[in-house]
Amino acid sequence: MSSPVALADVQAAAATPATSAAPAANHLSLEQQQQIAAAQAQAAQAAHFAPVPAAAPTASASLYIGELDPSVNEAMLFEMFNSVGPVASIRVCRDAVTRRSLGYAYVNFHNVADGERALENLNYTLIKNRPCRIMWSQ
Numbered sequence: 271m272s273s274p275v276a277l278a279d280v281q282a283a284a285a286t287p288a289t290s291a292a293p294a295a296n297h298l299s300l301e302q303q304q305q306i307a308a309a310q311a312q313a314a315q316a317a318h319f320a321p322v323p324a325a326a327p328t329a330s331a332s333l334y335i336g337e338l339d340p341s342v343n344e345a346m347l348f349e350m351f352n353s354v355g356p357v358a359s360i361r362v363c364r365d366a367v368t369r370r371s372l373g374y375a376y377v378n379f380h381n382v383a384d385g386e387r388a389l390e391n392l393n394y395t396l397i398k399n400r401p402c403r404i405m406w407s408q
Contacts, residue, residue: 330358331385332407333377338362339398340371346397351377354391355384376407 298306335347344360351357358378364371379385385406394401 328381331379331382333379333385333388334374334405334407335377336374336403336405337400338371338373338375338402339400340373342371342375342397344375347375347377350392350395350397351379351388354388356380
């Protein structure tokens with residue numbers, strides 16, 4: 271009995287170009303050819319039964335928040351921006367070595383309407399006695 275062949279090896283062997291079908295088949299053992307056929311059938315079946323998304327995803331919104339005090343953290347920003355709409359994520363940018371805040375952050379919303387509302391209502395709002403500057407990111 272021969273040793274098992276990894277699926278990646280079988281797929282790599284199947285993907286190598288050949289000048290004609292007959293010589294390529296001569297390079298693969300019967301077991302390898304069967305494994306290739308099984309992997310292709312499995313991939314075709316998986317593609318056939320792939321779930322179809324119910325609706326198109328909505329556009330998300332990313333905001334740049336600048337002029338922040340170095341002591342401002344993600345929790346403070348979450349409390350402030352989550353009042354406008356559900357926040358997807360927040361990142362306060364920090365120095366890679368010292369981990370000290372660089373004075374700006376990114377706040378991501380699940381939809382554009384919440385981002386627009388945050389920009390309109392929170393731009394130049396005081397955070398730690400400093401007005402934050404909000405702009406669209408990207």
